[in-house]
Amino acid sequence: MNIKHILEGIKNSIFVNEEVEKIAQARHAICNACPRSSANKNNPMFAPGQYYSEKRPDEHCSVCACNIHAKNRSLHTACPEERWSAVATTQEAAKIAAAKESIGK
Numbered sequence: 001m002n003i004k005h006i007l008e009g010i011k012n013s014i015f016v017n018e019e020v021e022k023i024a025q026a027r028h029a030i031c032n033a034c035p036r037s038s039a040n041k042n043n044p045m046f047a048p049g050q051y052y053s054e055k056r057p058d059e060h061c062s063v064c065a066c067n068i069h070a071k072n073r074s075l076h077t078a079c080p081e082e083r084w085s086a087v088a089t090t091q092e093a094a095k096i097a098a099a100k101e102s103i104g105k
Contacts, residue, residue: 005077009070023087024072030083031072036062 012020031037035047039059052062059068064080071077075088075096088096 002077005074006066006070009067009072009074009077012073012075013070020073020075023075027072027079027084028068030079031059031061031068034061034081034083036081037068038062039068 012024032039034040035043035045036049037059038048038052038056038061040046041048041052041054049062049064051060051065053060060066061068061071061080064071066077076086076092078084078086
């Protein structure tokens with residue numbers, strides 16, 4: 001789990017952008033079909049990874065321990081199971097964040 005990536009996802013959840021939401025929705029559909037997602041814990045296909053926890057109330061990836069809602073909104077994060085890729089490099093994501101901040105001021 002990369003805290004900076006999760007914080008980026010949380011920030012993108014708060015400051016909603018239509019393009020980021022489209023990416024997040026596509027990623028979430030993929031995660032919903034993944035046997036490693038905690039959302040599938042009652043599904044016979046569920047194959048929990050080392051970070052699955054029944055104590056966590058959130059939908060999370062059992063491979064990397066990330067909250068799926070936040071992870072799907074982090075533009076430079078890739079799925080640890082290689083089901084979806086990052087859409088921005090770290091440098092591009094930083095430029096996008098800086099641009100968002102300058103617009104918000």
